[in-house]
Amino acid sequence: NKLLIFWGKGANFYMKKQIYNVISVILAVAFVLSAFSIIGIAENDFEENEMRLTYIDNYSGSIKKGLVSTTVKAQIVGASSVTKVKIKMELQKLSSGNYSTVETWEKTFYSDTGSMEESKVTNPLSTYRLKATVTAYSGSNSESQTFYEY
DSSP, rough: HHHHHHHHHHHHHHHHHHHHHHHHHHHHHHHHHHHHHHHHHHEEEEEEEEHHHHSSEEEEEEEEEOOSEEEEEEEEEEEOOEEEEEEEEEEEEEEEETEEEEEEEEEEEEESSSEEEEEOOTTTSEEEEEEEEEEHHHHHHEEEEEEEEO
C-alpha cells in the first residue's frame, strides 16, 4: 500500500516533469525553425531585389488630388553606370471598374537621375491613379519598372 502511494505521487511528479521537458523542447524547436524561416524569407527577398534591380537604385512616385486638378510625380535614381533614364507617367481614370489613360507624359534625362511633375484638370468626383514606368540605360542594356500610386 505504501509502495502504491509512493508510486502514485512519484509518477505524478515524474509525468509533470516529462511534460514540461517535452513542451520546452517543442517550443525551442519551433523558435529555431521560425528564426530560420524568417532569415530565409529575408534572404530570398534580398536576392530577388538584387537580381531585379541591376541598373535602378531607387524609384518613387506620388499622386495628389485637388479640387480642380490632379498632380502626379515620378523620379528615378540609376546606378553609377547609368547614362540615361526615362520616365513615362500615365494619369488613369477609373470608369466602370477599369482604369483608362487620360493623359501621358514622357521625358528622357541624359543623366543617372530624373524627376518630373505634371498636373491636369480633373473631376473631383472621379477616382484617378498614376501608372509610371521608369527605365535606366547602361550601354546597350536597360531595365524598367512599372508601378502604381493611388
